[in-house]
Amino acid sequence: MDRTLGVCYYPEHWPMDIWADDAAQMVKAGLTWVRIGEFAWQRIEPAPGVFDWGWLDRAVEVLSQAGLKIVMGTPTATPPRWMIDKYPDMLPVDDQGRIRKFGSRRHYDFSHLGYRGEAVRIARLMGERYGAHPAIQAWQIDNEYDCHDTTLSYSDAARVGFQDWLAQRYQSTDVLNRAWGNVFWSMDYDSFDQIDLPNLTVTEPNPAHVLAFRRYSSDQVVAFNRAQVDVLREFTKAPLIHNYMGRITTFDHWAVGADLDIASWDSYPIGFLSDRLEGTPQEKQRFLRQGHPDNQAFHHDLYRAVGRGRMWVMEQQPGPVNWAPYNPAPLPGMARLWAWEAFAHGAETVCYFRWRQAAIAQEQMHAGLLRPDSAPAPALAECKQVARELRSLPAVGCAQAPVALVFDYDSAFAWDTQPQGADFDMFRLAFAAYRALRKLGVNIDILSPDASDLSQYKLVLAPGIMHLRNPLRAAIAGSDTLALIGPRTDTKTVELSIPTPMGPNIDGLDVTIALTESLPPTDAITLAQGGCFKHWFEHLEGTAQVFETTTSGQPAIMGAKNIRVLAGWPDDTTYVRILKDHCAEAGITTHDLPEGLRIRDTDTHRFVFNYAPEAQVWNGTTIPAAGVHWEAL
Numbered sequence: 001m002d003r004t005l006g007v008c009y010y011p012e013h014w015p016m017d018i019w020a021d022d023a024a025q026m027v028k029a030g031l032t033w034v035r036i037g038e039f040a041w042q043r044i045e046p047a048p049g050v051f052d053w054g055w056l057d058r059a060v061e062v063l064s065q066a067g068l069k070i071v072m073g074t075p076t077a078t079p080p081r082w083m084i085d086k087y088p089d090m091l092p093v094d095d096q097g098r099i100r101k102f103g104s105r106r107h108y109d110f111s112h113l114g115y116r117g118e119a120v121r122i123a124r125l126m127g128e129r130y131g132a133h134p135a136i137q138a139w140q141i142d143n144e145y146d147c148h149d150t151t152l153s154y155s156d157a158a159r160v161g162f163q164d165w166l167a168q169r170y171q172s173t174d175v176l177n178r179a180w181g182n183v184f185w186s187m188d189y190d191s192f193d194q195i196d197l198p199n200l201t202v203t204e205p206n207p208a209h210v211l212a213f214r215r216y217s218s219d220q221v222v223a224f225n226r227a228q229v230d231v232l233r234e235f236t237k238a239p240l241i242h243n244y245m246g247r248i249t250t251f252d253h254w255a256v257g258a259d260l261d262i263a264s265w266d267s268y269p270i271g272f273l274s275d276r277l278e279g280t281p282q283e284k285q286r287f288l289r290q291g292h293p294d295n296q297a298f299h300h301d302l303y304r305a306v307g308r309g310r311m312w313v314m315e316q317q318p319g320p321v322n323w324a325p326y327n328p329a330p331l332p333g334m335a336r337l338w339a340w341e342a343f344a345h346g347a348e349t350v351c352y353f354r355w356r357q358a359a360i361a362q363e364q365m366h367a368g369l370l371r372p373d374s375a376p377a378p379a380l381a382e383c384k385q386v387a388r389e390l391r392s393l394p395a396v397g398c399a400q401a402p403v404a405l406v407f408d409y410d411s412a413f414a415w416d417t418q419p420q421g422a423d424f425d426m427f428r429l430a431f432a433a434y435r436a437l438r439k440l441g442v443n444i445d446i447l448s449p450d451a452s453d454l455s456q457y458k459l460v461l462a463p464g465i466m467h468l469r470n471p472l473r474a475a476i477a478g479s480d481t482l483a484l485i486g487p488r489t490d491t492k493t494v495e496l497s498i499p500t501p502m503g504p505n506i507d508g509l510d511v512t513i514a515l516t517e518s519l520p521p522t523d524a525i526t527l528a529q530g531g532c533f534k535h536w537f538e539h540l541e542g543t544a545q546v547f548e549t550t551t552s553g554q555p556a557i558m559g560a561k562n563i564r565v566l567a568g569w570p571d572d573t574t575y576v577r578i579l580k581d582h583c584a585e586a587g588i589t590t591h592d593l594p595e596g597l598r599i600r601d602t603d604t605h606r607f608v609f610n611y612a613p614e615a616q617v618w619n620g621t622t623i624p625a626a627g628v629h630w631e632a633l
């Protein structure tokens with residue numbers, strides 16, 4: 001597999017007479033791919049049914065003649081203003097019932113079937129025009145589903161769609177009433193058209209109602225994407241891609257990914273650290289100009305799995321972004337490190353966002369590879385360096401990981417709905433487990449909750465999976481793979497009620513979560529073997545063996561055969577200690593990594609990344625701040 005670089009480009013933002021020079025410079029910088037088109041609907045169709053393809057035809061010719069491969073984006077994240085006149089009710093509605101207006105982007109409601117038809121129409125027109133063009137070697141559908149919180153919309157279109165979805169799922173309101181437990185507070189319904197969206201209720205709505213709406217909303221993202229997939233497949237054999245985001249759990253990426261050929265994601269390490277991740281002020285300061293040392297790796301591993309082995313970074317931060325509360329510049333070297341880390345995790349392509357910093361509109365403070373005046377910005381030299389290095393380093397492959405981590409969007413919907421403690425968040429819990437594994441220097445694969453074969457793994461973690469699906473439940477019970485489940489795993493039915501017998505319910509394991517506590521940040525449950533649980537603690541009962549206890553003698557880890565149940569949410573150092581023991585038991589080699597260093601093994605090489613703001617030593621080699629080192633295995 002060739003590993004390549006690319007860039008995001010907006011020809012419509014720049015005079016036509018500089019396109020050829022831009023293209024030549026891209027090729028000279030070592031770029032292979034250029035992504036265009038994804039916000040250009042108004043320029044393509046300035047009025048309903050009136051088209052101006054000339055400029056886009058020309059851009060495609062100029063870029064392809066320079067030797068670039070093109071990713072063509074469907075422009076459905078930015079419907080033109082005239083579309084709102086045609087469908088005033090296509091605008092999304094927030095949970096307070098307020099319409100979200102035109103004037104930025106993503107101003108559409110996934111449930112609006114009129115707009116969905118328009119999206120299919122423009123995708124068809126683009127497919128007809130460019131589907132067979134030899135330079136168009138990939139397609140991006142829409143742009144960043146859920147960006148700006150757009151999965152959930154409380155519109156009339158959503159209400160009608162939800163009622164229909166409920167009728168199909170439950171067939172009768174009796175079944176729905178029983179499944180949701182509507183006898184509680186006299187919430188029973190007599191017909192599906194009585195069921196409103198679960199916002200603006202007097203107090204909290206029934207969690208089963210909210211979960212159903214979350215599932216419905218996720219299904220609309222899948223359907224919106226699939227509608228474009230179906231039409232593009234008529235015209236092209238090129239891979240179809242979507243660019244997912246970091247830490248988005250509002251729709252089921254496994255389901256969207258099943259319809260696509262490659263999963264890509266948009267990596268803004270510094271923006272994410274300040275805007276989207278928990279962390280102490282000290283950690284945020286230490287990694288201010290590098291980003292969190294595990295966040296990029298987590299998403300590479302996640303999306304590699306969502307893409308069934310095919311993953312790209314469609315947008316890579318090159319310098320300061322414009323959207324976080326504060327926007328520092330990366331340390332020199334980070335634009336190179338991030339690209340190499342992506343490649344070491346299996347990325348086929350890394351595209352920097354964007355070619356030239358815009359001088360206009362919302363993102364004029366967002367860096368590119370070039371400054372607005374076309375002079376090189378700092379990341380350009382690093383991009384060129386990566387291009388040179390890619391030529392000299394042979395394909396490295398992507399090694400089989402010994403550890404798997406199950407990640408489930410449905411559980412994220414459930415725990416958003418019923419957090420029980422203010423800190424309980426699915427991403428946060430899974431990321432805590434992932435961070436601990438990374439500190440031990442092991443490769444990690446992320447698995448969907450539909451996984452049914454664990455035989456390639458020595459250790460599998462399944463934290464916070466609200467309801468184990470039967471194939472995974474059977475795989476855990478029936479394999480030799482050491483499985484560490486919990487906290488909060490297999491504690492609910494699919495309808496978010498408490499099962500009898502109470503969970504977890506795995507053959508051969510007699511452990512019951514008898515009582516659950518959530519803890520404020522000021523509290524902790526200390527463990528006899530050292531460390532503590534934060535946020536969450538479960539009182540375990542049963543005849544299974546007790547492997548660890550709290551200092552007051554309650555079980556902290558219980559289990560039987562290959563299965564262990566973790567009773568709480570370990571803090572960072574405790575998670576490392578616990579997982580080190582489990583790796584040892586499973587026969588997995590771990591490492592004691594210097595602070596800020598992370599490693600990733602490929603088939604042929606070990607890569608070492610220094611996220612620390614100072615040099616670190618790895619096996620006698622000094623790696624500078626923001627440095628990358630690789631050695632043959």
Ligand code: GAL
Pocket residue numbers: 143144147266268315321322323353363366
């Ligand atoms: C992404 C988006 C791009 C651009 C970028 C800025 O979320 O896909 O269009 O807005 O952020 O960082």
